[in-house]
Structures are given as structure tokens and as C-alpha cells.
Amino acid sequence: MSGDGEARAKPASIRDVARLAAVSYQTVSRVLNDHPSIRDDTRQRVLSAIQTLDYRPNQAARALASSRPNVLGILSATIGEYGTTSAIVAIERVARERGFSISTLNLPDASPEAIGEAVRQFDHEQVAGIIVLAPQVRVFNVIGGLGVRVPVASLHTGAGGTAESIASDQRLGASMAVQHLVALGHQDILHIAGPQDWIEAESRMHGYLDAMFEADLSTLPPIRGDWTADFGYFAGRELSGRRDFTAIFAANDLMAIGLMHGFRDAGVRVPDDVCVIGFDDIPVAAHTWPTLSTVRVDFAELGRRAVMHLLASIEQQPDPEFELLSPELIVRESTTSPAMRR
Amino acid sequence: MSGDGEARAKPASIRDVARLAAVSYQTVSRVLNDHPSIRDDTRQRVLSAIQTLDYRPNQAARALASSRPNVLGILSATIGEYGTTSAIVAIERVARERGFSISTLNLPDASPEAIGEAVRQFDHEQVAGIIVLAPQVRVFNVIGGLGVRVPVASLHTGAGGTAESIASDQRLGASMAVQHLVALGHQDILHIAGPQDWIEAESRMHGYLDAMFEADLSTLPPIRGDWTADFGYFAGRELSGRRDFTAIFAANDLMAIGLMHGFRDAGVRVPDDVCVIGFDDIPVAAHTWPTLSTVRVDFAELGRRAVMHLLASIEQQPDPEFELLSPELIVRESTTSPAMRR
DNA sequence: TACACTAATGTGAACGTACACATTCGAGTT
DNA sequence: AACTCGAATGTGTACGTTCACATTAGTGTA
Numbered sequence: 001m002s003g004d005g006e007a008r009a010k011p012a013s014i015r016d017v018a019r020l021a022a023v024s025y026q027t028v029s030r031v032l033n034d035h036p037s038i039r040d041d042t043r044q045r046v047l048s049a050i051q052t053l054d055y056r057p058n059q060a061a062r063a064l065a066s067s068r069p070n071v072l073g074i075l076s077a078t079i080g081e082y083g084t085t086s087a088i089v090a091i092e093r094v095a096r097e098r099g100f101s102i103s104t105l106n107l108p109d110a111s112p113e114a115i116g117e118a119v120r121q122f123d124h125e126q127v128a129g130i131i132v133l134a135p136q137v138r139v140f141n142v143i144g145g146l147g148v149r150v151p152v153a154s155l156h157t158g159a160g161g162t163a164e165s166i167a168s169d170q171r172l173g174a175s176m177a178v179q180h181l182v183a184l185g186h187q188d189i190l191h192i193a194g195p196q197d198w199i200e201a202e203s204r205m206h207g208y209l210d211a212m213f214e215a216d217l218s219t220l221p222p223i224r225g226d227w228t229a230d231f232g233y234f235a236g237r238e239l240s241g242r243r244d245f246t247a248i249f250a251a252n253d254l255m256a257i258g259l260m261h262g263f264r265d266a267g268v269r270v271p272d273d274v275c276v277i278g279f280d281d282i283p284v285a286a287h288t289w290p291t292l293s294t295v296r297v298d299f300a301e302l303g304r305r306a307v308m309h310l311l312a313s314i315e316q317q318p319d320p321e322f323e324l325l326s327p328e329l330i331v332r333e334s335t336t337s338p339a340m341r342r
Numbered sequence: 343m344s345g346d347g348e349a350r351a352k353p354a355s356i357r358d359v360a361r362l363a364a365v366s367y368q369t370v371s372r373v374l375n376d377h378p379s380i381r382d383d384t385r386q387r388v389l390s391a392i393q394t395l396d397y398r399p400n401q402a403a404r405a406l407a408s409s410r411p412n413v414l415g416i417l418s419a420t421i422g423e424y425g426t427t428s429a430i431v432a433i434e435r436v437a438r439e440r441g442f443s444i445s446t447l448n449l450p451d452a453s454p455e456a457i458g459e460a461v462r463q464f465d466h467e468q469v470a471g472i473i474v475l476a477p478q479v480r481v482f483n484v485i486g487g488l489g490v491r492v493p494v495a496s497l498h499t500g501a502g503g504t505a506e507s508i509a510s511d512q513r514l515g516a517s518m519a520v521q522h523l524v525a526l527g528h529q530d531i532l533h534i535a536g537p538q539d540w541i542e543a544e545s546r547m548h549g550y551l552d553a554m555f556e557a558d559l560s561t562l563p564p565i566r567g568d569w570t571a572d573f574g575y576f577a578g579r580e581l582s583g584r585r586d587f588t589a590i591f592a593a594n595d596l597m598a599i600g601l602m603h604g605f606r607d608a609g610v611r612v613p614d615d616v617c618v619i620g621f622d623d624i625p626v627a628a629h630t631w632p633t634l635s636t637v638r639v640d641f642a643e644l645g646r647r648a649v650m651h652l653l654a655s656i657e658q659q660p661d662p663e664f665e666l667l668s669p670e671l672i673v674r675e676s677t678t679s680p681a682m683r684r
Numbered sequence: 685t686a687c688a689c690t691a692a693t694g695t696g697a698a699c700g701t702a703c704a705c706a707t708t709c710g711a712g713t714t
Numbered sequence: 715a716a717c718t719c720g721a722a723t724g725t726g727t728a729c730g731t732t733c734a735c736a737t738t739a740g741t742g743t744a
Contacts, residue, residue, distance in 0.1 A: 011466075013700055024724045029702065037722050056466030060411075061700035063402035064729050068702095071445075085427070089448045096447075101467055103413075104446045105438075106431045124398050125443050229629045254625060261629040282626075283596060287571045287603040289631040355730055366694045371732065379692050403730035406699050410732095 012053035021049035032057060059101065072100045072310070073122040077110035077134035082253070082282045084133055087155055087303030091131060094307040103127060110134045112142045119146055129310045131155065135199040153310035154199075155302055169302065170200055173295040173327030174207020175214075177249050177277045180293070180329055182215045184337040186247040186275065191222040192235060192259065194251045204251045204279060220245060227251070229258035236262015246274060246338050253278035253285045253294055260288065260334065275335040281328075290333035297327045354395035363391035374399060401443075405468065414442045414652070415464035419452035419476035423569070424595070424624045426475055429497055429645030433473060436649040445469060452476045454484045461490055471652045473497065477541040495652035496541075497644055511644070512542055515637040515669030516549020517556075519591050519619045522635070522671055524557045526679040528589040528617065533564040534577060534601065536593040546593045546621060562587060569593070571600035578604015588616060588680045595620035595627045595636055602630065602676065613678040623672050632675035639669045 014032075018025040023042060030038055031046040049055070063070050072095045078084045092102050103125060105118050115134065119142075122130050129151040132139060143152055181189050191208045194201025205222055212219045223239075225231045232255035239248075240263060250256035256278030260270050270276050270290055278285060281296035308320045356374075360367040365384060372380055373388040391397075405411055414437045420426045434444050445467060447460050457476065461484075464472050471493040474481060485494055523531050533550045536543025547564055554561045565581075567573045574597035581590075582605060592598035598620030602612045612618050612632055620627060623638035650662045 015700080025701085026703095026725080027723060030723085033702085035722095037720090039722065042722080056462075058406070058700050059467055060402045060405035061729090062702075064400070064406050064699090064731085065701040065703080067729060069402065074446075088446075089450065092446065092448055096463075101445050102447070103443050104416075104430075104434065105444070106427075106434055108431065121438070126398065126401055229625050233629055257626050258629045261631065261633070264631060283571055284599050284624075284626050284630075287575060287600045288626075289603070289606060291603070357730080367731085368695080368733095369693060372693085375732085377692095379690090381692065384692080400730050403699090404732075406701085407730075407732040409699065 011058075012055040014055070014057070016053055017046065017049045017055050020053060021045045069126050069128040070100050071103050071125065071127045072307075073125070073127040073130040074102060074104045075107070075115075075118050075122065075130055075132045075134060076104065077107040077115070077136070077139070082280045083297070083299035083302075087133065087299040087306075090300035090303035091307050094304050095311075098307075098311060100128065100311075107134065110136050110139055112138060115139050115142045116146060119143055119148055123148060123150065129153065129314045131306050131310055136195075136197045137199060137202075138197055151310055151313035153306050153313065155306045169297060169325040169327060170203035171207040171210065172324060173279065173297050174204040174249070174251075175211040176207075176327055176329045177279060177293075177295045178208050178211035179215070180331065181247045181249065181275060181277060181335065182211065182217070184247075184275070184335060186338055187217055188220065188245040189217070189247045189249060190220050190239070190245040192225050192232070192248060192250040192255050193222040194225060194227055196224060201251055208249055225251065225255050227254060229254045229261075231255060232258020232260075233262040233265075235259055236264075236268075237266050238262075240266030240268045247335070248274060248276050250276065250278050253280045253282045253292060256292055256294070256334075257284070257288050260290070260292070271334050271336040275338075277335050281330050285330075286332065288334075293332045293335040294330050295327050296330055298325055301325055353400075354397040356397075356399070358395055359388065359391045359397050362395060363387045409468075411468045411470045412442055413445050413467065413469045414649075415467070415469040415472040416444060416446045417449070417457075417460050417464065417472055417474045417476060418446065419449040419457070419478070419481070424622045425639070425641035425644075429475065429641040429648075432642035432645035433649050436646050437653075440649075440653055442470065449476065452478050452481055454480060457481050457484045458488060461485055461488055461494075465490060465492065471495065471656045473648050473652055478537075478539040479541060479544075480539055493652055493655035495648050495655065497641075497648045511639060511667040511669060512545035513549040513552065514666060515621065515639050516546040516591070516593075517553040518549075518669055518671045519621060519635075519637045520550050520553035521557070522673065523589045523591065523617060523619060523677065524553065524559065526589075526617070526677060528680055529559055530562065530587040530589070531559070532562050532581075532587040532590045534567050534574070534590060534592040534597050535564040536567060536569055538566060543593055550591055567593065567597050569596060571596045571603075573597060574600025574602075575604040575607075577601055578606075578610075579608050580604075582608030582610045589677070590616060590618050592618065592620050595622045595624045595634060598634055598636070598676075599626070599630050602632070602634070613676050617677040617680075619677050623670075627672075628674065630676075635674045635677040636672050637669050638672055640667055643667055 014025045014028050018028045023046060028046050031043050059070055074088060074091060076084060095102055105121060107114050107118055127150060132152060132154045178189060191205060193205045209219060223235060225235060236259040248259065250259055256276050260276055263270050263274060268274055278292050278294040281294045285292040285294050305322050312319050356367045356370050360370045365388060370388050373385050416430060416433060418426060437444055447463060449456050449460055469492060474494060474496045520531060533547060535547045551561060565577060567577065578601040590601065592601055598618050602618055605612050605616060610616055620634050620636040623636045627634040627636050647664050654661050
């Protein structure tokens with residue numbers, strides 16, 4: 001399975017292409033870089049030479065000569081998290097289209113030391129920029145205090161000063177979830193939030209508060225979770241004794257699913273006794289019992305935008321403007337009107 | 343948030359270090375590469391010069407000059423898949439410890455064209471080796487027919503000739519799942535397999551067949567699924583009419599969960615009417631209704647082993663030997679003895 | 685003290701590309 | 715026909731490192 005075959009010829013260089021196309025190597029370089037002043041037949045000749053020789057520009061040489069690195073670092077501490085993966089795929093696509101390759105560095109946890117070390121590592125690898133998928137507030141403090149030489153963008157806050165643009169999509173999504181509960185007639189709505197330090201957790205909680213305020217409802221103190229289904233389970237058992245709410249908005253689907261399990265074990269029926277709505281629309285959300293209402297955000301688009309921001313920053317160009325993403329509300333069995341309960 | 347400070351001076355080169363340490367640049371290079379013939383005080387002088395100048399070797403120049411790449415490519419077509427992520431994290435760790443950086447290329451699908459293009463891309467990025475996380479049989483045909491210049495290893499088949507070593511862990515795990523059902527007293531056990539082309543699907547099906555054969559039970563024709571919960575759901579509705587089995591072994595948890603949903607909607611009770619066991623132990627498996635029995639395999643260790651294989655191949659050293667991983671059987675509510683049903 | 689041999693260091697070239705500048709070409713103007 | 719000017723192409727060099735080879739310093743032996 002190892003392809004270290006036999007006649008491993010040296011790969012063709014730009015000069016080989018030039019020779020075959022009967023032009024100078026510089027002309028080839030111009031074709032590669034889309035220079036305007038190239039006659040069309042010359043370009044064709046070069047392109048076909050490239051084709052026949054299966055020529056691929058040597059990235060190392062390119063990076064060296066231009067002294068402009070062509071690698072983008074993705075620093076992730078949330079690889080398990082749903083959404084991260086689709087964002088990563090999208091980021092890669094865009095980046096590769098723009099001629100960058102991707103170097104990923106996945107952290108098991110987001111401790112300041114680990115983050116610092118990771119950023120240093122990227123710095124050392126001389127990446128052109130870093131995209132951070134570790135949306136803890138403290139991560140940015142760490143990075144800020146590190147004196148990094150390269151631009152840094154985050155999936156969750158937007159690059160540079162546009163910190164609001166991306167985070168607010170999540171806030172809107174959370175609002176929609178709560179508005180849905182309100183529209184069903186719920187008044188006492190509890191929020192299971194994510195960890196204090198997480199930007200996403202804050203965004204989603206803000207969305208909850210927004211919607212409650214707008215509906216003129218009083219809020220209950222949110223419960224801080226850790227995103228895991230296991231936490232949701234224990235919270236469910238714990239909360240089964242309380243009667244001061246009729247619906248729960250969990251900051252992610254995993255906690256919502258655990259929650260429903262906890263309620264089930266405690267004899268609390270969902271949605272009859274308590275309604276539950278999550279956030280993310282993970283694949284199993286459509287198949288739990290009851291199936292889970294939730295909100296879907298286009299993480300791939302978020303990833304794409306993060307890259308755009310970062311590239312703009314790298315190329316010293318104005319930050320692109322995006323409109324707010326519209327999250328999608330997915331209504332399933334876990335949310336019903338309180339009137340329907342017996 | 344972008345750290346493009348102000349006095350961004352040109353980074354120090356090897357010659358700057360040499361000048362400061364009063365040696366030739368070649369001596370500096372030797373220090374960097376751990377050459378034996380360096381006097382200790384010279385080394386110290388160089389190292390301190392490196393320190394004061396905050397010198398970092400330029401990776402592009404290094405790769406160019408040595409034409410010995412220091413990047414490992416991870417080619418993945420299964421990023422969503424559970425297990426893939428933990429494997430990737432582990433792969434990165436090991437690879438970085440050994441001085442390689444990681445370039446990832448995630449494919450939305452595993453079409454031969456896409457695979458071919460991706461491998462070509464890596465080839466042209468001049469990676470030292472490629473780890474493939476796209477365990478379809480045809481992928482390897484594609485790669486084999488491509489005349490790749492670099493070593494390739496797979497998470498699922500083992501590198502080089504040791505194709506059995508890694509795949510058999512999965513086979514064993516599948517056997518354990520079925521043995522569990524047999525031990526409970528089930529005799530008519532149906533298998534929902536993965537897509538025909540997938541190595542993992544084959545391994546798990548073989549495990550099923552192994553266990554059935556060993557227990558001297560006759561098998562039912564497996565049903566081919568596509569790994570998704572949605573497929574599981576439709577299969578569940580479809581199968582609710584049949585009475586020729588009392589237990590199902592699904593090739594992954596997602597299908598198992600969908601299956602239970604389908605049964606539920608069709609009025610078939612799990613585990614009372616039919617028992618279900620999955621494979622993977624994804625986080626929600628502990629919180630579905632009923633909670634899902636399953637098998638857990640140490641994907642991180644698999645990843646680690648794949649890197650070891652690959653690095654051995656790159657450095658032209660003998661392939662490391664590993665013992666079989668022992669998967670772990672996780673028994674939950676979805677499997678009970680058929681005697682218990684009323 | 686001269687000799688050989690190894691340890692330690694230095695020199696010139698090469699890697700494959702991009703950039704700055706130099707040159708040639710061709711069409712339009714006078 | 716000579717002249718101008720921009721479009722199209724070519725030439726020299728730098729990027730920062732490693733490699734192959736050349737040189738010098740250092741140690742022991744006769």
C-alpha cells in the first residue's frame with residue numbers, strides 16, 4: 001500500500017515547463033499567477049505543457065521566494081463539538097481555493113498553557129494566519145497577551161473589530177428557540193447554559209435573555225452546564241423536583257438529550273410535563289424520544305466567513321461585510337403548547 | 343485581535359545568528375540539526391544567539407533545500423464519523439512529537455475523482471506521507487493505481503502488508519457484540535451493515551459472521567445501510583413487519599438509534615420485542631430511550647498506530663508490531679434476554 | 685618534530701520560485 | 715519612415731536553508 005514505487009522521477013519544475021512551451025520560465029510564472037499581459041496562445045501553450053508534464057508548483061519554493069507563507073493554521077479545542085467539523089471542512093475548501101494549505105492543531109482541552117503552546121507552534125511553523133476554533137473568552141486573552149506576529153481570526157467572534165458580526169448569529173438563533181416556546185404559550189422558561197467562559201454560551205444566553213425581555217417575561221437564573229449529555233442527565237434528575245418552569249431551552253442538543261433522559265428516569269414526561277428545545281440540530285436529534293426541537297446554524301458558512309476575514313487581514317484589505325445568517329428553527333416532538341397537557 | 347504589530351522587523355535568518363555567534367552559517371545549521379561534531383562551547387554560543395535573536399528556522403527554505411518534506415497529510419472522507427476525530431487528535435499529537443506538521447484535507451465524499459485529486463494535491467504539496475481516513479475499498483484501488491510517490495497508511499487497514507492488524511480489532515468488537523446477544527439467549531440475529539465498499543463495514547460484518555458461526559447459529563442476509571440515523575429509521579419501520587429475528591446488531595450507533603426510533607413509531611418495543619446493539623459508543627448512546635448497548639473501540643490508539651506505521655515507512659524502518667486492541671462491550675438497556683419478554 | 689587521522693568548521697553551489705528591471709515587439713501617431 | 719508607448723516576454727538575482735566538498739584545528743603516534 002506504500003506507493004514508494006520504482007522510477008520515482010524528479011517532479012517537473014517551472015523551467016521544464018518553460019522549455020517544453022518554448023518560453024522563458026518567467027512567462028510560465030506569469031501564467032501561474034494570472035498576469036494580465038500574456039498573449040492567449042502563449043498561455044495555452046504553457047497550460048498544455050503544464051498538463052503534459054503534470055507540473056505542480058513547489059509550494060516551499062513559492063513560499064520562500066515570495067516570503068509570504070501559504071499555510072493557514074486551524075487551532076481547535078472543540079473538535080468533538082458538533083458544527084466544528086462542518087466548519088473545518090468549509091474553511092479548508094475556501095482556503096485551498098485561495099491557494100493556502102491547512103495545518104490543523106487540535107487540542108484536547110483549552111487550558112491557557114496548551115493554547116499558548118499551540119499558538120507558539122504555529123508561529124514557529126510560520127503560518128500566514130490562524131483561525132481559532134476555541135471559543136473561550138480566556139483563549140483570546142491568552143492570544144492577545146502573546147504578541148503573535150500573524151493575524152488571528154475566530155469562528156465565533158469575527159476577526160478584527162467586527163467581533164459582533166458572527167457571534168450575533170448564534171444570539172439570534174437562541175432568540176428564535178425561545179420565541180418558539182413563548183409562541184406556544186410558555187411563560188416560565190429555564191435556560192441551561194454552556195460554561196461561563198465560552199463565547200457561544202454567552203451568545204446563546206443573550207439570545208435567551210433578549211427573547212424573554214422582548215416578551216416581557218421574567219427570567220429564571222440560568223444553570224451552567226458543560227455541553228455534555230451527561231451533565232444534562234444529572235440536571236434533568238435534579239430539576240425534576242422543581243415546578244417553576246414549563247419549558248427549557250438548552251444551549252446545545254447534547255445537554256437537551258441528556259436532560260430528557262434525566263426527566264424520563266425521574267418520571268417527568270417530555271413534552272407533556274416539560275418542553276425541551278436544544279441548539280445545533282445534531283444528526284440524532286431527529287431520532288431521540290421524543291424527537292428534539294432545535295435550531296440549526298450554518299456552521300459551514302460561519303467557517304467560510306472566518307476565512308474571508310482572516311484572508312482580508314492577511315492581505316491587508318478591508319474586512320468583508322456579511323449580513324446576519326438566519327438560523328433555522330426545527331420543530332419536533334419535544335415542544336408543544338402547555339395547553340395540550342392534561 | 344490581529345497581531346500585526348508595528349515594528350514587524352524582518353525575522354532573523356541563519357546568517358544573522360551566525361554573525362552574532364561568530365561562526366559560519368553552516369555551523370548554525372549543524373547545531374540545528376544535531377550534528378555530532380560540534381564543540382560544546384560553540385553550540386552554547388550558537389544557542390544563545392538563537393535565543394537573543396528569537397530565531398526560527400524558515401520551514402519553507404528548509405523544505406526547499408532538503409527536498410525532504412516535514413509535513414504529514416491527513417486525507418479524510420469521514421470527518422463526521424465518530425471515532426475519526428479522536429483518531430485525528432491522536433495522529434496529530436504523535437506526528438508533531440516526531441517533528442512533522444499536519445496538513446489536513448477533508449473531502450465531502452469519497453468519489454474516486456475527489457480522492458485522486460486530493461492525493462495529487464498532497465503529492466504536490468510534497469508531504470512526507472499520507473494517512474488515509476477514507477476506509478472505502480475503492481479508495482485504495484484509486485491510490486494504488488495512482489503511482490503515488492509517498493508512503494500511504496490507513497487507519498483501517500494498517501500500513502504496508504500488515505493490513506490485518508488494525509482491521510481485526512473491529513472484527514473482534516463486532517464479534518463481542520453478537521456474542522453478547524447470543525449469551526442473552528438470542529438465536530435469530532439480524533445485522534444492519536455499513537455500505538458495501540467500506541472496509542469497516544466488512545470488518546464488522548465479518549465479526550458478526552464469526553460469532554454466529556461459532557455459536558452454530560444460522561445467519562440472516564444482512565441489510566446494507568449507509569451509516570445514517572435516517573436510514574436506521576426507515577429500516578426500523580420496514581422491519582417492524584418481520585418476525586424472523588429477536589435481536590439486531592447495527593454496524594454503528596447512529597443506525598441503531600434511528601432503528602429504535604423506527605421501531606417505536608411502528609409500535610415495536612425495544613428491548614421487549616426486539617433487542618438492539620450498536621457500535622462506537624457515541625456520546626448520546628448513553629441517553630437515548632432506551633439507552634443503547636454498544637461496543638467501544640479505542641480510535642485514538644488506532645490513530646497512533648497508523649502514524650507509527652507511516653513513520654516507519656517514511657524512515658525506511660521495520661514496521662512496528664502491535665497486539666490486538668481489545669474493544670469494550672457496553673451493556674445498557676437496549677439488550678435483554680428474550681426470556682424476559684412477556 | 686613530523687605524520688596521520690579525526691574532529692570541527694568553513695565555502696560554494698543548489699533547491700524552485702517571485703520580484704525588479706531590461707528588452708523586444710507591434711500598433712498607432714506624426 | 716521615424717517615433718512613442720504600452721503590451722508581451724526575457725534576464726539576473728534574492729529568498730534561507732541544506733548538501734557536498736574543502737579546509738583548518740586538534741590529538742595521538744612514531
